[in-house]
Amino acid sequence: DIQMTQSPSSLSASLGDRVTITCRASQGIGNRLSWYQHAPGRIPKLLVYEASILESGVPSRFSASGSGTDFTLTISSLQPEDVATYYCQKYNVDPLTFGGGTKVEIK
Amino acid sequence: QIRLQQSGPGVVKPSQTLSLICAVSGDTLSNTSATWNWVRHSPSRGLEWLGRTLYRSHQWHTDYALSVESRITVNPDTSKNQFSLHLNSVTPDDTAVYFCARERDWAGIAHWSQGALVTVSS
Numbered sequence: 001d002i003q004m005t006q007s008p009s010s011l012s013a014s015l016g017d018r019v020t021i022t023c024r025a026s027q028g029i030g031n032r033l034s035w036y037q038h039a040p041g042r043i044p045k046l047l048v049y050e051a052s053i054l055e056s057g058v059p060s061r062f063s064a065s066g067s068g069t070d071f072t073l074t075i076s077s078l079q080p081e082d083v084a085t086y087y088c089q090k091y092n093v094d095p096l097t098f099g100g101g102t103k104v105e106i107k
Numbered sequence: 108q109i110r111l112q113q114s115g116p117g118v119v120k121p122s123q124t125l126s127l128i129c130a131v132s133g134d135t136l137s138n139t140s141a142t143w144n145w146v147r148h149s150p151s152r153g154l155e156w157l158g159r160t161l162y163r164s165h166q167w168h169t170d171y172a173l174s175v176e177s178r179i180t181v182n183p184d185t186s187k188n189q190f191s192l193h194l195n196s197v198t199p200d201d202t203a204v205y206f207c208a209r210e211r212d213w214a215g216i217a218h219w220s221q222g223a224l225v226t227v228s229s
Contacts, residue, residue: 001173034215036154043206043222044146044154049215087154091210094159094170096144101153 002027004090006099012107019075021102023088028068032092035064035073039084109133111220113207118226125194129207136183137162142210145192147203160190197227
């Protein structure tokens with residue numbers, strides 16, 4: 001079973017900072033990876049699929065890259081509405097495992 | 108517009124079966140470019156994918172997370188365009204907000220239900 005490991009588990013950054021979150025798969029998954037934003041009390045929101053394709057309507061300050069086992073999600077300029085927990089999820093084959101999440105806070 | 112509306116009890120007693128239904132509108136369960144999923148969230152575990160059903164090659168398939176594989180069933184009901192989750196032998200550790208969700212093939216989960224807290228308690 002492929003494990004998804006995110007780092008860091010949490011981070012605190014200032015408004016306008018560049019934030020990078022990493023997701024590592026225990027085996028290669030090609031580009032079959034999505035990223036989600038889950039704010040408290042809200043439903044999860046799809047940000048990225050196929051490792052680097054931004055979902056329609058997602059602000060351009062979000063970007064993502066990677067393939068194989070190593071993936072990143074970057075917020076180029078952190079905004080107040082970006083406070084949330086971010087999850088990666090693999091979907092090359094079942095099970096569709098989520099990473100453990102990265103909680104992003106404002107310093 | 109695709110909508111997922113889930114229903115089911117908010118409290119389940121330990122050792123009993125947790126059962127939820129997700130009614131789908133704006134799409135059909137037999138869409139061969141979509142899968143129909145159950146996901147839960149708890150503070151201790153974060154988001155956890157539980158299982159899904161999908162229609163491919165003229166038949167229904169199911170996939171389950173290893174952590175619940177022995178206790179879970181996801182069933183489609185094409186007559187009502189809905190799918191269900193049954194999780195048996197629940198413990199307080201199964202307390203979570205449960206979501207049903209639609210995944211597009213190779214394109215992530217873009218549609219979610221509103222979610223509902225299910226508490227396992229006597």
